[in-house]
Amino acid sequence: xxxxxxxxxxxxxxxxxxxxxxxxxxxxxFKECRLAYSSMKSTYVYRPLIGESVAFTFFYDxxxxxxxxxxxxxxxxxxxxxxxxxxxxxxFSPIYALGSVVELDSNLLPEDLVNQFRSHSIDLYAxxxxxxxxxxxxxxxVDYIGSVWPYGLQSEVPPLFFSNLxxxxxxxxxxxxxxxxxxxxxxxxxxxxxxxxxSSLYAGGLKDEN
Numbered sequence: 001x002x003x004x005x006x007x008x009x010x011x012x013x014x015x016x017x018x019x020x021x022x023x024x025x026x027x028x029x030f031k032e033c034r035l036a037y038s039s040m041k042s043t044y045v046y047r048p049l050i051g052e053s054v055a056f057t058f059f060y061d062x063x064x065x066x067x068x069x070x071x072x073x074x075x076x077x078x079x080x081x082x083x084x085x086x087x088x089x090x091x092f093s094p095i096y097a098l099g100s101v102v103e104l105d106s107n108l109l110p111e112d113l114v115n116q117f118r119s120h121s122i123d124l125y126a127x128x129x130x131x132x133x134x135x136x137x138x139x140x141x142v143d144y145i146g147s148v149w150p151y152g153l154q155s156e157v158p159p160l161f162f163s164n165l166x167x168x169x170x171x172x173x174x175x176x177x178x179x180x181x182x183x184x185x186x187x188x189x190x191x192x193x194x195x196x197x198x199s200s201l202y203a204g205g206l207k208d209e210n
Contacts, residue, residue, distance in 0.1 A: 015067045015074045016084050019054055022046065024092045031165055034085055034201075035108075037065075086202040090192055093143070093164045095184045099174025100128045101149050102167045109166060117148075125149035125171060126160050132188060140200040141192065163201050 023030040029046045036044035037058060046054040057066040063078040076084075096102065104124040106114045117124050130145035143163040147153045176184075 015069050015072055016076065016081075018069060019067065020084070020088055022048075022054065023088050027092055027094070030085075030088060030092070034089075034165060037081075037085070082202055086198040087193075089164070089199050089201070090197075091189060095131055095188065096128055096144075096170060097174035097176040097180060097184070098128060098131065100170060101125055101172040101174075102128065102144075102146075103169050103171050104162060104166050105168040109162075122148070124168075126162065127152060128174065129153070129159070131184065132192065134197065135200060138203075139195075139197050140203050141197055142200050163199065165201065 023033075026046075026048075033044045033046065033056060036056070040058070040060060042058060044056045044058075052070050055068040057068075059066065065076045065078065065081040067074050067076065102125070104126055106124055109124070114124070125148070126144075126146040127149045128144050128146045132141045132143060133145050134141045142161045144161070146160045146162065148157065148160065151157070153159070
C-alpha cells in the first residue's frame with residue numbers, strides 16, 4: 001500500500017518510483033542517500049550486490065538532482081526530491097516500540113550534547129518514550145522523544161528529540177504485540193500520510209544533520 005502511494009504521487013514510470021521500490025526494502029541505503037544530500041555531497045551511488053547501480057548527482061547551485069539508473073537519466077528539482085524523500089521516510093522508516101533503547105550516532109548529534117554524555121561517562125543511549133510526535137502548530141513531526149538511559153525522565157533534564165537518522169543501532173526492543181504493530185506500522189503511517197504530515201527533517205527543504 002505504501003508503494004502505491006508513491007506511485008500515485010509520481011509518474012509510475014519515473015526513475016524516482018523505481019528507486020522508491022529499492023529504498024523501501026533497503027532503508028540503510030535510503031539513510032546514506034539522505035545524509036549525502038543533507039551534507040551537500042556532490043554524489044551518492046547505491047551499489048547493490050546484484051543488479052544495476054543507482055547514481056545521484058546533486059547540483060546545489062541549480063537546486064537539481066540528476067538521477068541515473070538502468071540506462072535512463074532524469075532530473076528533479078530539490079523541492080520534488082525532498083518531497084520524495086519525505087514520503088519514503090514516512091512510509092518505510094522503522095518505528096521502534098515504546099521502551100526501546102537505541103544508540104545515537106555521535107557524528108550526527110550536536111557537539112554540546114555529545115560532550116554532555118561524555119562528561120558523565122555514559123553511552124549515547126536513549127530510551128524511547130514517544131514516537132512520531134507532532135510539533136505544535138505545524139504539519140511536522142519528530143520521529144522520537146526519549147530520555148537518557150539509564151536515568152529516564154528527570155524534571156531538571158529536558159527530553160531528547162531525535163530522528164531515525166540519528167540512530168546508529170537498536171540496542172533493546174521494547175514490548176510490542178499485534179495491537180502495537182497495527183497502530184505503529186499501519187494506522188499511524190496512514191493517518192500521517194493522508195493528513196499531509198512530514199518529518200521535521202524536511203521542514204524548509206535541505207537540512208544538514210550536523
